[in-house]
Amino acid sequence: MNAAIRQYLVITGNYWAFTLTDGALRMLVVLHFHQLGYSPLEIALLFIFYEFFGVVTNLVGGYLGARMGLNRTMNIGLFLQIVALAMLAVPAAMLTVPWVMAAQALSGIAKDLNKMSAKSGIKLLVPDEQQGTLYKWVAILTGSKNTLKGVGFFLGGVLLMAAGFTGAVVIMAVALGLVWLASLFLLKQELGKSKAKPKFTDILSKSRAINVLSAARMFLFGARDVWFVVALPVYLHTVFGWDHWKVGGFMASWIIGYGFIQTIAPRITGNMEGKKPAVLWAAFLALIPAAIAGGLMAGWSPQVVIVGGLLLFGVLFAINSSLHSYLIVSYARGDGVSLDVGFYYMSNAAGRLLGTILSGWVYQVYGLEACLWISAGLVAMAALLSMLLPERRQVMA
Numbered sequence: 485m486n487a488a489i490r491q492y493l494v495i496t497g498n499y500w501a502f503t504l505t506d507g508a509l510r511m512l513v514v515l516h517f518h519q520l521g522y523s524p525l526e527i528a529l530l531f532i533f534y535e536f537f538g539v540v541t542n543l544v545g546g547y548l549g550a551r552m553g554l555n556r557t558m559n560i561g562l563f564l565q566i567v568a569l570a571m572l573a574v575p576a577a578m579l580t581v582p583w584v585m586a587a588q589a590l591s592g593i594a595k596d597l598n599k600m601s602a603k604s605g606i607k608l609l610v611p612d613e614q615q616g617t618l619y620k621w622v623a624i625l626t627g628s629k630n631t632l633k634g635v636g637f638f639l640g641g642v643l644l645m646a647a648g649f650t651g652a653v654v655i656m657a658v659a660l661g662l663v664w665l666a667s668l669f670l671l672k673q674e675l676g677k678s679k680a681k682p683k684f685t686d687i688l689s690k691s692r693a694i695n696v697l698s699a700a701r702m703f704l705f706g707a708r709d710v711w712f713v714v715a716l717p718v719y720l721h722t723v724f725g726w727d728h729w730k731v732g733g734f735m736a737s738w739i740i741g742y743g744f745i746q747t748i749a750p751r752i753t754g755n756m757e758g759k760k761p762a763v764l765w766a767a768f769l770a771l772i773p774a775a776i777a778g779g780l781m782a783g784w785s786p787q788v789v790i791v792g793g794l795l796l797f798g799v800l801f802a803i804n805s806s807l808h809s810y811l812i813v814s815y816a817r818g819d820g821v822s823l824d825v826g827f828y829y830m831s832n833a834a835g836r837l838l839g840t841i842l843s844g845w846v847y848q849v850y851g852l853e854a855c856l857w858i859s860a861g862l863v864a865m866a867a868l869l870s871m872l873l874p875e876r877r878q879v880m881a
Contacts, residue, residue, distance in 0.1 A: 494670045495558055499602040500632050501663040502565060505656045506595050507636020511732050514717050516649045528714045528844020533589035535840050538833030541596040542826045554601040561597030562664040564590050569657035573650050604825045620750050622810045627746030634739025641732020693815045693874050694824055698831035700869040701808050705832050707862035708801055709839025711855035715847035742798040749806035762807050766867035769800040770860050777856035
């Protein structure tokens with residue numbers, strides 16, 4: 485095993501550890517502040533800075549990764565997450581909306597520094613002519629990350645019930661602190677550092693393919709989060725009467741299954757050529773939230789419609805996400821890869837920001853059905869944009 489692969493494996497391990505705390509913290513915040521009487525819109529506002537600074541971080545983080553090396557951006561991200569968790573361990577009286585929003589801002593910066601570092605690193609390990617291998621490696625990384633995020637959702641619900649909000653964030657801060665200390669010693673190579681010093685203006689992509697794919701990604705993730713981030717957990721708790729353990733467990737199971745489908749996406753899509761898979765799978769996905777909304781409006785059993793529809797949505801969304809994750813790494817340039825990947829995940833964060841705001845506001849004013857119709861429309865936009873992608877040679881196994 486060469487030095488670059490060893491370094492990448494360390495980065496991936498750090499990314500997994502971080503992902504556990506990220507998923508747990510999101511579930512903790514949603515359930516704890518809903519329990520305190522916050523409205524869905526107020527809960528969504530707690531995540532605005534998390535998503536907004538994700539947009540900024542991916543732009544600037546890609547530049548920093550190319551200038552400094554991905555090992556440094558990874559360690560900075562880990563440290564900022566520890567600080568964010570420590571900020572939430574204060575007495576309950578200090579947990580005001582501005583304070584929590586500030587902590588979430590740091591967590592958003594940390595998350596996207598970690599994601600950009602891990603996703604950029606894989607580009608450097610696979611020769612450009614081995615596109616099938618690249619697709620499989622990206623799918624495995626993306627899927628395993630989301631599986632662990634699902635475990636984090638479950639962990640957040642368990643910790644909230646077992647240790648309370650403050651105890652939960654302290655436990656996570658200590659555990660992640662140990663990972664950070666190990667990372668300082670293990671990450672020594674400057675993986676991903678660009679040979680040519682990039683200019684700050686290089687953070688904006690000049691590639692048509694990456695610009696189109698980034699726009700499609702924004703609508704795709706907005707479509708997921710418009711009903712998944714705030715509307716669905718609150719709906720399950722208030723309408724179905726599920727307790728925090730059950731809500732956290734269900735959301736965790738969905739994310740874990742979603743992550744598993746991502747890892748096997750290349751087997752499902754097969755050796756499909758060019759832009760067709762991105763268009764077709766997005767078109768299939770757009771039908772699902774529309775069907776769920778239609779079923780609810782028709783008076784069908786909400787438990788059957790939502791649970792069954794959510795499972796099908798998860799399968800198709802996972803395939804779409806895996807295809808997109810492969811395409812960005814495939815389109816990205818080799819030297820200074822983090823610039824292209826950072827720009828792309830800036831759009832990903834922008835979609836999450838859009839979806840998060842809409843999830844709280846639309847659900848509070850119009851209900852879950854409206855969130856689902858908007859989701860269908862956003863996925864349809866992603867499908868239309870994918871038609872503008874350039875053709876790629878056939879992906880060989």
